[in-house]
Amino acid sequence: MELDAGNTAWVLASSALVLLMTPGLALFYGGMVRAKSALNMMMMSVITIAIVSVLWVIYGFKLAFGYEANSQWYGSISFSGLGDAVGELANNGGVYPIPLLVFAVFQLMFAIITPALISGAIADRAKFLSWGVFVAIWVTLVYFPVAHWVFAFGNKVGDTVTGAGFLASRGVQDFAGGTAVHINAGAAALALAIVLGRRIGWQKSPMRPHSLPLVILGAALLWFGWFGFNAGSALAADGIAALAFINTQVATAGALIGWILVEKIRDGHFSSLGAASGAVAGLVAITPACAFVAPWAAVVIGLIAGAICALAVGLKYRFGFDDSLDVVGVHLVGGVIGSLAIGFFGSSAVNSLGANGIFYGGGTTLLGKQALGVGMVAAYSFIATLIIGFLIEKTIGFRVSSDKELGGVDLSEHAESAYEMGGILKGGR
Amino acid sequence: MKLITAVIKPQKLDDVKSALRAIGVKGITVSEVSGVGRQGGHVEVYRGAEYPIDLLSKIRFEILAETKDVQPIIDAIVKSAATGQIGDGKIWVTAVEEVVRVRTGERGSAAV
Numbered sequence: 001m002e003l004d005a006g007n008t009a010w011v012l013a014s015s016a017l018v019l020l021m022t023p024g025l026a027l028f029y030g031g032m033v034r035a036k037s038a039l040n041m042m043m044m045s046v047i048t049i050a051i052v053s054v055l056w057v058i059y060g061f062k063l064a065f066g067y068e069a070n071s072q073w074y075g076s077i078s079f080s081g082l083g084d085a086v087g088e089l090a091n092n093g094g095v096y097p098i099p100l101l102v103f104a105v106f107q108l109m110f111a112i113i114t115p116a117l118i119s120g121a122i123a124d125r126a127k128f129l130s131w132g133v134f135v136a137i138w139v140t141l142v143y144f145p146v147a148h149w150v151f152a153f154g155n156k157v158g159d160t161v162t163g164a165g166f167l168a169s170r171g172v173q174d175f176a177g178g179t180a181v182h183i184n185a186g187a188a189a190l191a192l193a194i195v196l197g198r199r200i201g202w203q204k205s206p207m208r209p210h211s212l213p214l215v216i217l218g219a220a221l222l223w224f225g226w227f228g229f230n231a232g233s234a235l236a237a238d239g240i241a242a243l244a245f246i247n248t249q250v251a252t253a254g255a256l257i258g259w260i261l262v263e264k265i266r267d268g269h270f271s272s273l274g275a276a277s278g279a280v281a282g283l284v285a286i287t288p289a290c291a292f293v294a295p296w297a298a299v300v301i302g303l304i305a306g307a308i309c310a311l312a313v314g315l316k317y318r319f320g321f322d323d324s325l326d327v328v329g330v331h332l333v334g335g336v337i338g339s340l341a342i343g344f345f346g347s348s349a350v351n352s353l354g355a356n357g358i359f360y361g362g363g364t365t366l367l368g369k370q371a372l373g374v375g376m377v378a379a380y381s382f383i384a385t386l387i388i389g390f391l392i393e394k395t396i397g398f399r400v401s402s403d404k405e406l407g408g409v410d411l412s413e414h415a416e417s418a419y420e421m422g423g424i425l426k427g428g429r
Numbered sequence: 430m431k432l433i434t435a436v437i438k439p440q441k442l443d444d445v446k447s448a449l450r451a452i453g454v455k456g457i458t459v460s461e462v463s464g465v466g467r468q469g470g471h472v473e474v475y476r477g478a479e480y481p482i483d484l485l486s487k488i489r490f491e492i493l494a495e496t497k498d499v500q501p502i503i504d505a506i507v508k509s510a511a512t513g514q515i516g517d518g519k520i521w522v523t524a525v526e527e528v529v530r531v532r533t534g535e536r537g538s539a540a541v
Contacts, residue, residue: 206480208473267474277476313476326476 001089004097007236011102014232017225018109022049022116024221028276029120030418031214032325034207036408037124038418044119044131051135052112057082060111061104063144065092067155067163074145075152075163093153093161093168096235106232107147114143114181118385120325121189122196122398124207125405128413130398134192134388142384143184146377150180172373173346173354173366175244176233178288178339179377186332187378188385189323195389196399198322200406207324212272219276223252226283230290240351244290248283251290251302255282258306266310274310277330281309284334289342292354297345305337332378339374343367430525430541431499435490436464437510437518442488448509449492452501456541458491468516487518493528493541 026045030038052060059079066076082104090096090103115135122131150172154164161169167179174180199207209215230248234241259278260270285305286298293301313329316322323329343366346357356362392398399405404412411417437445442459449457463484470483494502503520511517530540 206482208480209475263474263477267477269474271474273475310477314478317478329476 001095001097003089003099004236007096007238008098008102010237010241011098011106011232011235014228015102015106015109017228018106018113018232019049019225021109021222021225021229022046022113024218024225025113025116026218027214028218028222028280029123029325031211031216031218032120032209032273033123034408035210035418037410038210039416040126040128040409040413041119041123043128043414044126045116047128047132048116048119048135049112051132052115052139053108055136055139056104056108056111060139060144061085061107063140064111064147065104065107065152067152070163071148072164072166072169073148075148090235091155091157092151092235093164094156098235103235106235107151110177110181110229111139111143111147114177114185115139115188117182117185117327117331118189118192120327121193121323123324124199124409125196125399126409127397127400128409130392130396133396134392134398137388137392138188138385141388142188142381143180146184146380147180150174150177150373150377167373167376170369170372171355171366172369173292173342174288174339174373175291176230176287178284178335179373182284182287182331182335183339183374183377184381186328186330186335187381189327190321190332191382191385192389193316193321193323193328195386195393196322198320199324200402202322203317209273212276215276216272219279223279223283226252226287230287234291240291243295243350246295247286247290247293247298250295251286251298251305252279252282254299254302255279255285255306255309256302258282258303259310262307262310277313277326278306278310281305281330281334284331285309285338285341288335288339289345291351292342292347293345294347294350297341297347301338301341301345304341305334308337309333336374336378339370340367343370430528430538431494431496432523432525433490433492433494433499433502433506433520434523435492435506435510435518435520436462436487437490437506438512438516439486439488441510441512441517444509445488445490445506448505449490449502452505454492454494454498454502454505456493460489460491462487462489466516466519485516493525495538495541 022045026042030042033041062076062078064075068076085100088100090098090100149165149167152165153168154161231241231245256278260274263274282302312333313326344357347360348354348356355366357366464487473480528540
């Protein structure tokens with residue numbers, strides 16, 4: 001097969017779009033915490049970009065997408081540093097007319113944002129070094145293998161497929177990462193919130209977002225970058241990419257409306273934080289489904305996800321875990337809704353690689369497969385993250401001292417302040 | 430000599446400044462303060478979680494004045510700062526023992 005310039009150009013551009021989501025996430029999360037920990041919140045995303053990029057080249061890509069071990073659970077263990085990938089075409093369940101290195105860099109951006117998403121659960125209280133250690137271990141033991149289960153369709157030569165992932169080879173549908181990215185990050189977030197415990201003063205002192213404009217800017221960058229995330233996952237500039245693109249737009253719009261309607265009815269006002277959160281919930285929910293459902297179904301999935309996630313973010317108060325920025329309520333819940341929705345709205349008429357869900361006469365077979373994917377990824381991520389988190393807590397410690405927490409982790413971990421707000425008495429002007 | 434302290438709503442800052450200038454008051458000190466009175470606070474809601482905000486933003490004026498000028502200044506502030514709503518603020522007057530102008534060393538009335 002010849003390399004195709006149009007497809008290659010689109011996946012390259014998509015990779016850059018997906019990278020931008022992580023700084024966008026940094027702004028989205030950074031605006032939501034108090035001013036005294038805004039930099040730390042953003043730095044947890046920033047350092048994740050650096051750590052995962054390095055590990056990806058050394059062994060991460062091969063561990064996720066290698067096929068040499070012919071395993072359903074992991075790719076291959078190789079420290080070739082991608083030197084052997086230069087000049088190859090991508091082969092993931094068949095040859096794509098794009099360079100393997102383009103596929104590798106596109107998938108890298110997913111490996112970056114997934115651990116970065118988890119950081120929202122442990123705002124204001126984590127040791128920065130411990131976070132870095134956690135990211136390195138977590139991507140190695142959780143993300144890289146789970147990406148193999150879900151995204152690796154194996155190396156196909158003739159009719160022989162080698163090294164396809166467990167869920168991918170069983171027909172579990174996840175176009176762009178509802179399970180591998182969002183359920184994975186959401187379940188890990190729940191585990192880490194439990195490991196680190198509640199912040200001092202949680203539910204007693206106000207922990208208001210310090211800058212909603214930053215939150216809105218961050219949500220806007222996430223929305224923008226998500227077109228690369230979803231439409232780029234077609235690995236081609238074609239009709240499937242177009243379907244994923246429009247579904248991403250309209251599901252997000254639906255979820256934004258769903259979330260703020262719930263707020264208006266429950267709390268009395270349409271909030272800007274609700275609009276930003278609803279948009280992200282919609283983006284999460286449509287991620288697995290974006291190339292498998294019709295646009296009208298994407299709107300319905302969005303509306304449902306926005307409304308349910310708006311209600312789900314209250315669960316942490318009922319169960320008493322301090323998932324500070326609602327990674328569970330948005331990413332785990334949104335990811336589950338989107339992944340299961342394929343079992344209802346999936347249609348092979350819109351995508352010949354898809355399957356029919358319950359509403360298209362496909363019965364419950366697809367829904368069962370989707371439930372398998374949801375359950376396996378959530379369970380593995382939660383348990384593995386609990387173990388990794390507790391090991392870090394017992395060895396180098398994961399949480400800062402209460403003095404440092406009260407004074408703000410920006411000062412204790414970075415010796416910086418996000419804003420010069422003290423005026424002349426504190427060295428400004 | 431007296432010190433007049435007035436705590437008012439932030440949105441009345443410009444009205445009070447103009448009113449004081451109109452009756453010939455030259456020196457004022459203004460600061461941003463937080464406080465709560467009968468008005469109480471308000472409640473903000475973030476992702477369904479309610480945060481009571483019990484300290485509200487207010488503006489504090491401090492004005493040094495000769496005793497004979499106190500009543501017109503109070504009248505001007507009350508007239509310009511009142512909205513009729515709860516939370517309009519308060520004015521109080523305290524006695525001042527001494528005032529010194531830093532540049533010249535003048536004391537008492539000459540320094541006001």
